[in-house]
Amino acid sequence: MNTLNSVQVTRVDETQWQATTGGLIVGHGDVSQRPDGRLFLSIDVWQDAVLDRLAATMLADLPTPLHTLVGEADLDLRSRWEQAGFTVARREREYVLxxxxxxxGPDLPQPPADLTVLPAGTADARLLRALDRTIRQEVEAAVGWRTMPAEVLPRPAGTTVVDPTKYAVAARGGRYVGLVRVVPIRRRARIGLIAVRADQHRQGIGRALLNHALGALHRAGIDSAWAEVDDSNTAAIALFEGLGARRSGTTVELVRR
Structure with missing residues (x-):
């Protein structure tokens, strides 16, 4: 337990901390682990001083490196994390479509004539998981999985495709070559991942997958979708902006090594 002035910070379990004063809870902190092993911190408080005390206790309890996410416009919060030893690791654009x-557009190449998009839930789960593993290996060998969206849900160890029904798949020449994962949330949806095999890039497959996903959402009565794109991923930025995506914000990923 760490007590500073009237605020007490206690680690209540392996992933959660709690700040109290006078018997009242005044803040929460938690840590979550991405499938790639990175640890992300999140703190929910009303007062800056409580944030500082929660952060200090969590940093003392956890191994480095540690990561956190801050809105680009939240300069005060970013400054507080930087005072705690965090620096900018990457930026992520948020888009709404x-x-x-x-x-x-007439200037856009058409996808291959032999391309088929299998609607969500219809792909062979075994082949889908094999495609997912291959794409992840290709990404890691190229730009690195660290450039993928940071907001991912916790998953069982070694499992990356938890619910195959959320994936639409592009098939060509008898094999799976691309995928898109969409999670509907009321009248909006999150495009959590869109990826294509490395040897199938620049053939309009990503655009075909994204168009298919948006069309399926529209038919389901969902008005819009949002996605996060690494600020250095020029191909993904061109894909989303080429389909009329509107940039709604930027998130900064900070790291303490």
Whole structure:
């Protein structure tokens, strides 16, 4: 237990901390682990001083490196994490897309004629998981999985495709070559991942997958979708902006090594 002035900070379990004063809870902190092993901190408080005390206790309890996410516009919160020893690791753009049907631009290449998009829930789960593993290996060998969206849900160790029904898959020449994961949330949806095999890049497959996903959402009565894209991923930025995506914000990933 760490007591500073009237605030007490206690680690209540392996992943959660709690700040109290006068018997009242005034703040929470937690740590979550990504499938790639990175640890992300999150703190929910009303007062800056409580944040500082929670952060100090969590940093003392946990091994480095540690990561956290801050909105680009939240300069005060970013400054407090930087005072605690964090530095900028990467930036992530947030995009919002309408699911309204759109005309394909005449200057955009058409996807291969032999490409088939299998709707969500219809792909072979075994082949889907094999495709997911292959794509992850290709990404890690190229730009690194650290460039993927930081907001991912905790998953069982070694499992990356938890619910195959959320994936639509692009198939070509008898094999799976790309995938898109979409999670509907009321009248919006999150595009959690869109990826294509390395030897199938620049053939319009990613655009075909994204168009398919947006069309399926529109038919389901969902108005819009959002996605996060690493600020250095020029291909993904061009894909989303080419389909009329509106940039809604930027998130900064900070790291303490």
């Amino acid at each position: 309408s699911t309204e049907p759109r005309e394909a």
